[in-house]
Amino acid sequence: MITVHHLNNSRSQRILWLLEELELPYEIRRYARDPKTMLAPPELLAIHPLGKSPVITDDATTVAESGAIIEYLIERYGNGRLIPPVGTPDRLRYTYWLHFAEGSAMPVLLLKLIFDRIETGPMPFYAKPIARGIAGKVSAGFIRPNLQRQLAFLESELSDREWFAGALFTAADIQMSFPVEAAQARAGLDQSRPRLMRFLERIHARPAYQRALAKGGPFALQ
Numbered sequence: 001m002i003t004v005h006h007l008n009n010s011r012s013q014r015i016l017w018l019l020e021e022l023e024l025p026y027e028i029r030r031y032a033r034d035p036k037t038m039l040a041p042p043e044l045l046a047i048h049p050l051g052k053s054p055v056i057t058d059d060a061t062t063v064a065e066s067g068a069i070i071e072y073l074i075e076r077y078g079n080g081r082l083i084p085p086v087g088t089p090d091r092l093r094y095t096y097w098l099h100f101a102e103g104s105a106m107p108v109l110l111l112k113l114i115f116d117r118i119e120t121g122p123m124p125f126y127a128k129p130i131a132r133g134i135a136g137k138v139s140a141g142f143i144r145p146n147l148q149r150q151l152a153f154l155e156s157e158l159s160d161r162e163w164f165a166g167a168l169f170t171a172a173d174i175q176m177s178f179p180v181e182a183a184q185a186r187a188g189l190d191q192s193r194p195r196l197m198r199f200l201e202r203i204h205a206r207p208a209y210q211r212a213l214a215k216g217g218p219f220a221l222q
């Protein structure tokens with residue numbers, strides 16, 4: 001039996017969605033973020049040494065890291081579903097987006113979250129001008145230009161194909177959903193990028209996405 005160790009408002013929502021798309025049986029073990037720090041509870045450390053979500057167990061096998069979990073589930077239970085055939089251009093694009101989501105998109109989006117907190121969060125008055133000055137410089141010089149370049153790239157990639165890998169919906173779209181949702185929540189993604197907004201509309205309308213939401217509980221990214 002597959003168990004998803006599910007942290008609220010987290011990347012494990014993607015794994016629930018994939019399991020729903022594949023129509024596989026699974027169970028959910030729930031973990032709640034600390035409301036102040038937003039960190040995962042220590043119980044997750046008992047499942048994997050990093051204590052992060054997602055992590056799944058499948059009988060005696062434990063798999064962490066979203067991309068690795070997706071590859072494991074698709075290879076073991078997919079029967080060719082949600083992955084383009086080997087050796088095709090779509091398959092190469094599939095691999096690219098599967099890695100891009102966590103390797104390139106999320107690091108910049110995480111920096112945005114952290115540096116926004118430095119710019120707006122509470123701190124002693126004497127530290128404010130220095131901390132906010134540094135945060136403002138990093139945001140203007142690195143974070144914002146990289147985010148804008150990435151969003152422009154994603155928008156252009158959807159200009160001549162329906163989904164990230166090609167004409168068909170694949171697990172790469174599931175992996176890419178989190179950075180695109182995070183970009184909408186924290187990086188100003190809006191109707192000026194209509195293809196990405198349409199991507200969000202289309203994934204949110206999928207019955208499997210909605211079933212995963214109903215099972216996973218409320219999902220609101222910061």
Ligand SMILES: N[C@@H](CCC(=O)N[C@@H](CS)C(=O)NCC(=O)O)C(=O)O
Binds near residue numbers: 007011038039
């Ligand atoms: N690249 C990893 C990132 C894992 C990760 O950072 N997960 C977040 C949830 S979205 C987490 O567990 N945060 C709580 C914490 O760090 O304590 C993956 O895709 O699995």
